[in-house]
Structures are given as structure tokens and as C-alpha cells.
Amino acid sequence: MTGKRPVAILISGRGSNMTALIEAAQAPDYPARIVGVFSNRAAAQGLQTAASHGIATASLAQSAFPDRDAFDQAMTAQLERWGAELVCLAGFMRILSPAFVSHWQGRLINIHPSLLPAYKGLDTHARVLAAGETEHGCTVHFVTPGLDEGPAIAQARVPVLPGDTADTLAARVLVEEHRLYPEALRRLALGDVSF
Ligand code: GRF
Numbered sequence: 001m002t003g004k005r006p007v008a009i010l011i012s013g014r015g016s017n018m019t020a021l022i023e024a025a026q027a028p029d030y031p032a033r034i035v036g037v038f039s040n041r042a043a044a045q046g047l048q049t050a051a052s053h054g055i056a057t058a059s060l061a062q063s064a065f066p067d068r069d070a071f072d073q074a075m076t077a078q079l080e081r082w083g084a085e086l087v088c089l090a091g092f093m094r095i096l097s098p099a100f101v102s103h104w105q106g107r108l109i110n111i112h113p114s115l116l117p118a119y120k121g122l123d124t125h126a127r128v129l130a131a132g133e134t135e136h137g138c139t140v141h142f143v144t145p146g147l148d149e150g151p152a153i154a155q156a157r158v159p160v161l162p163g164d165t166a167d168t169l170a171a172r173v174l175v176e177e178h179r180l181y182p183e184a185l186r187r188l189a190l191g192d193v194s195f
Contacts, residue, residue, distance in 0.1 A: 004033040005189040008084035010075075010092040011039050015046020016174065017090035017111055017181050022053050024182030031189040036082035038075060040094050056082060072100035088185060089143065098145050106195045108143040109188060111181050113173050115155060116141060120148035125166040125173065134160050136169060138177045140184035142195040153193050154184040 007025070009018045018037060025034050037050035042059040050057050058078050065071040079087060089110040101108065114124040116139040128136045137157040142150035156176035160169060187193045 004031055005085050006035040006083045007032045007086045007088060008036045008038060008079045008082055009034060009088045009090050011037060011044055011046040011090050012041050012093040013044055013046060013091050015044065015049050015090065017177055018046050019049055020178035021088060021182055021185060022055065030186065032185055035084055038078060068097045069099060072097040076100060076103055086188060101143055101145050106142065109140055109153065109184065110143050111138060111140050111177055112148050113138050113177065115139060115157065116148055116152060125169045128160065129164060129166060129169060136160050136173060138173050138180055140181055151195055153187060154180050156180045
């Protein structure tokens with residue numbers, strides 16, 4: 001299809017959600033195309049995966065910049081050189097400056113491994129188990145200045161099963177993440193959701 005929305009993905013690690021987005025975007029009728037993958041860690045495994053799919057990659061180190069604002073400005077400059085209109089955070093383990101979030105507002109989304117607003121922050125699977133929850137899941141949401149706080153676009157639920165460890169639970173949630181994120185990006189790219 002013509003008129004696919006150009007999307008950049010930000011990662012810090014293995015990039016399995018990134019891969020799910022790249023693979024979804026290969027479908028001829030998918031309304032977005034991945035124009036670049038950026039990482040704050042040059043060693044992020046996902047950068048190699050992206051390159052193996054023929055996608056442009058870039059990384060910058062915070063140590064090369066005087067402060068967070070300068071780093072984030074350089075990041076925006078890179079994303080705009082790629083022509084990105086939408087940005088997906090996929091395991092991007094960095095606090096974003098208010099200026100970055102404001103620049104991309106309504107065009108910047110994240111996937112978080114919990115049923116937000118429950119369990120913002122890190123180590124969600126272990127915390128869900130420790131609390132004795134019977135249900136867990138993941139959320140794709142618009143990014144706002146507050147960590148894991150923006151409006152939800154889509155959620156998927158999984159049961160917490162007897163004998164679960166943080167790893168088995170994370171694996172069950174991850175299967176849903178890989179389905180949910182492409183679906184949420186599709187809706188954003190089509191203009192079906194906005195913020
Ligand atoms: C995922 O669990 C995602 O929800 C969270 O960070 C993890 C990234 O994993 N934000 P991957 O790099 O996509 O494999």
C-alpha cells in the first residue's frame with residue numbers, strides 16, 4: 001500500500017518487540033514501515049537483528065553529550081533524518097526528557113509488561129507474583145512525561161498459573177506483547193487512536 005507511516009523504534013536490548021514490529025510491517029497491507037532502529041547502547045543485540053532485516057540503525061552514548069536534553073535533541077535529529085513520523089519504544093531503558101516527550105507527543109508509544117495503571121516501573125513479573133495476582137498482561141500506551149502513565153491504546157491479559165516463576169510469567173506475557181504491539185501500531189498509523 002502507499003502512504004505507509006514512517007516509524008522509528010528505540011531499543012536498549014534484545015529487541016524481540018522490535019522484531020515483531022519489523023515482521024508485521026513486512027505485510028503489504030500494514031499501514032507503517034520501519035525506517036530506523038536507534039539504541040542508547042551500541043552493543044544492543046536488537047541493532048544486529050534490525051540490520052539483518054536491512055533496516056538502518058544508529059546508536060549514541062550519553063557520555064558523548066553534556067546532559068539529557070542534548071542527548072535527546074541528537075536522538076530527535078537522527079529520527080527526523082530517517083523521516084520518522086511515529087516512534088515506538090521497545091525496551092528503551094532510558095528516562096526521556098520532557099522536551100523529547102513534548103516534541104513527539106501523540107506520536108510516541110511504549111509497551112509495558114503489566115496491566116497499567118497497575119505495576120508501573122521495573123520487575124513487574126516478580127512483583128505480580130509476590131502480590132499473589134491471578135492475572136497479568138501488557139499495555140501499549142501513549143508516552144507522557146510521567147513514567148508508564150500515558151493513555152492506554154491496547155491491553156492483553158494472561159493468567160498467572162500455579163508454579164509460575166518470574167521467567168515463565170514473563171515468557172507468557174511476551175507472547176502477547178509480540179501480538180499486541182503490531183496491532184496497536186497499526187491503529188496509531190491508521191489514525192484510529194490519538195492523544
Ligand atoms: C519487554 O518486556 C517490554 O514490555 C519492556 O521491555 C521488554 C523489552 O524486551 N518494555 P525486548 O527487548 O522487546 O525483547
